[in-house]
Amino acid sequence: MRSTIYRRVASYGIAIAATVVALLLSWWLQPFLECTIGAFFYLAVMVTTLYGGFRPGMVTIVLSTLAINYFFMPPFDQFTAADPADIVQLGVFALVSFVLNLLNSNLQHSKATIERLNPQLIQDSHDRLQMTLAAAQMGLWDWNLVTGEIVWSPEHEQLFGLVLGSFDGRYETFEARLHPDDRARNSEAIQQALQNRTPYQHEYRVVWTDGSVHWLEGRGQVAYDEAGQAVRMSGTMMNIDQRKQSEMALTRSEQQLRAIFDAEPECVKLVSADGVLEQMNPAGLAMIEADRLEQVRGQNVCPLIAPAHQQAFLAFIRQVAEGKPGTLEFEMIGFRGTRCWLESHAVPLHFPGEATTQVLAITRDITEQKRAAAEIKQLNADLEQRVAERTFALQQSNLLLNSFFDAASSAAIGLCIHDHDLRFLQINATLAAINGQPVERHIGRTVAELLPQLAPIVEPLFHRVLATRQPILNLEVSSEVPSQPGLMRHWLASYFPILDETNAVRAIGVIVVEISDRKQAEASQARLAAIVASSQDAIISKTLDGIIVSWNASAEKLFGYSAAEAIGQPITLIIPVDQLEVETQFLHWIRQGESIQRYETVRRRKDGTLVEISLTLSPVKDAQGTIVGASKIARDITEQRTLDRMKNEFISIVSHELRTPLTAIRGSLGLILRGVYDKKPDKKHRMIEIAAEQSDRLVRLVNDILDLQRLESGSMKLALQACDAAALMQQAADAMRSYAEEHQVHLSVTPLPVSVWAAPDAIIQILTNLLSNAIKFSDAGSNIDLAIAVMESGKQGNSSVDVVGRKPPSAALSSPRPHPQAVFSIQDQGRGIPAEKLETVFERFQQVDASDSRDKGGTGLGLAICRQIMEQHGGRIWVESVLGKGSTFYFTLPLVAEDVGAKAKL
Ligand code: ADP
Secondary structure (H helix, E strand, O other): OHHHHHHHHHHHHHHHHHHHHHHHHHHHOHHHOOOOOOHHHHHHHHHHHHHHOHHHHHHHHHHHHHHHHHHHOOOOOOOOOOOHHHHHHHHHHHHHHHHHHHHHHHHHHHHHHHHHHHHHHHHHHHHHHHHHHHHOOEEEEEEEOOOOOEEEOHHHHHHOOOOOOOOOOOHHHHHHHEOHHHHHHHHHHHHHHHHHOOOEEEEEEEEOOOOOEEEEEEEEEEEEOOOOOEEEEEEEEEEOHHHHHHHHHHHHHHHHHHHHHHHOOOEEEEEOOOOEEEEEOHHHHHHHOOOOHHHOOOOEOHHHEOHHHHHHHHHHHHHHHOOOOEEEEEEEEOOOOOEEEEEEEEEEEEOOOOOOEEEEEEEEEOHHHHHHHHHHHHHHHHHHHHHHHHHHHHHHHHHHHHHHHHHHHHOOEEEEEEOOOOEEEEEOHHHHHHHOOOHHHHEOOEHHHHOOOOHHHHHHHHHHHHHHOOOEEEEEEEEEEOOEEEEEEEEEEEEEEEEOOOOOEEEEEEEEEEOHHHHHHHHHHHHHHHHHHHOOOEEEEEEOOOEEEEEOHHHHHHHOOOHHHHOOOEHHHHOOHHHHHHHHHHHHHHHOOOOEEEEEEEEEOOOOOEEEEEEEEEEEEOOOOOEEEEEEEEEEOHHHHHHHHHHHHHHHHHHHHHHHHHHHHHHHHHHHHHOOOOOOHHHHHHHHHHHHHHHHHHHHHHHHHHHHHHHHHOOOOOOOEEEEHHHHHHHHHHHHHHHHHHOOOEEEEEOOOOEEEEOHHHHHHHHHHHHHHHHHOOOOOOEEEEEEEEEOOOOOOOOOOOOOOOOOOHHHHHOOOOOOEEEEEEEOOOOOOOHHHOOHHHOOOOOOOOHHHHHHOOOOOHHHHHHHHHHHHOOOEEEEEEOOOEEEEEEEEEEOHHHOOOOOEO
């Protein structure tokens, strides 16, 4: 308190003293300081204020003002001022001094306040520092480089995992805690800081006593003495585990991103808004054909863009840089000149703290895609073109198909198409008419629905075509049509599969052509051909030039030339030279459409012999009626001529044969009638006998002639049946026994118990005729043997006559084996027959001796009748004879099957 009062008093004392000093100095130095009277008083004010404060300063100001007024302003030595300038000067002094006092006192006051507050602030600062260090896990260290002693703050010890206060201040202790891998580098960092006089900063790991590793960052500053020697180093130590983890995470993340960036197959690039390249991955470099990033980094990418796309590209990246992501397709020209189409998807990329926004673009090569798209476009265009063409073609073909169907109709050809279900897809009018339904009614309906009567025939055909995919061609179908019941019509139907491009059956096509007319014509033709082929007449046709064009079997037989030999040859082949002129005349008439009927002439056979023929010639016309040739029917009239001759002969013989007994009868009866032998009864009786004999002979003759005629004409049909051969033989022998006795001839029968196919009466007629002849031509006392034998087919005895080929009766035809025959024989010991007569005796009115008829009462017709009967039995009759020794007549008959294998051999 006392010091405070003292200080206050001293302050005022200073104020007075300062004023006095100022007064004295001003007084003393007045001559030198004319205009600066107040200067020292200002100093006085300032000194006072500096040491005493405001109030003492005010005292100094008042005192100084009074002093100046009193001593330095006239009137001197009084406190008044006459001159206004002095008053102003005095006022200015007072004002300036007041300001100085005020400023000084404020300064002092502030200084005092600072001094008062300073320790508190220091304490607060220290506390905050401690808190901050603790919060920041930061320690402080101080290393006396001269003594080597190190001082650590408690936080520092904690950062090293040490118990507080346990650090012994030695560098080795510090270094022992460092991770072994980091010690050397830390020493280097310290040395570097010392040598380079740079701040020390180093990160390293420490290993705590519990084994855990922690990252720390040490920072420090070196202090030097006046001689420039480093004397101490002090700084901070901070835990950077978190930062390190973040850094490592960041590094990993960056590595990952870098790996992705490098491995990304698309081009990833970073460009500025004006197109300057910042970054680009290897794929991008490859895309632009750059060897390394440095080649392009910092350069504008626009030159790589095809000129036509550069403006669009720049506009695109500017738009992206303004925050609008987007996609652009453009063409690029690589460093090596390769052009390719790219698609770039870009987003804006703004890095914090940077003013500009960059563009991150991912670009992929779409050249292939473009090319493929172009190809697809082209293909589409081609396809559309083809579809259009195909559609047009289909329309055309549909039109054509319809026209074709119509045209087929007009050509009377039926057409239709069926689907898999046998429904009609299309049908033309002709086939619809055959089916008896209108065209429209067919479409969509099946055959079974429309034509149930036809379905069983055609459905299996459809199914066969579907299954085999093979056509069924030209199948003849005959049926009645609904519109004309009862009339059978004929068609040629073809069913064929309509295949698609995969060879599957798409539909079934049917073509139906009516062939009723053709069938009729064919039938007529066949009949005609059969007639021609089977005609007994030679039928030949020739051209108007006389070239043979047809030659039937009878012509072959008649002329000896085969059809192959004759056809194509001139007709003169068979015309004798002397007939050529006539032939020429005939052709002339034929050309004029005239026919020649039954002209009898001769033709030459292949063997050179002539044949008599009856010729009928007719012109042959083609479909238009034009005469194109001639048909020639040649009938062999040789036989006819022979028959005519035979007929004439027969008539003359018959006339003669009939006339002979008639003449005898007429003569006998005439003699009797005239009474020549009235008186001679014996003679008259003889005449009557002769007349009766001749009448009998006449009757026989007439009967034989009638029999023969009936047999030859076929009007006498023999009914064949199984007959007991022995019975037949016995019956015939019995009938002839009295006649034999009359001729004193012994008749023996050697039968076999076999059955033969025969007409029994006819066989008995043969046997009696042959026995009668044998008796007639045998001498008294001789023997006649009627016998039978069985001959295996194929064996013939010693005859040259073919027995084998003869047909057995129809009942025996069922046997597959050759049929055995029964051979009857009638052997006599009579006069025999000359060799040259062995055949002729079987002809009509043929006798060995002309007297035979007269002497023996024969007609010469018996053997002819026998041959006719045998022919009707399919058998054969012949004779073997030795003149003067006797004859043996044979005839054969087929055995009935059950008797086959019996009994005797010939
Ligand atoms: P005919 O009524 O004359 O016997 P046939 O036709 O029976 O007529 O016989 C014809 C001729 O064959 C006989 O006239 C006879 O000359 C001769 N002839 C037939 N059978 C015999 C026979 N057994 N021996 C000799 N000649 C015979």
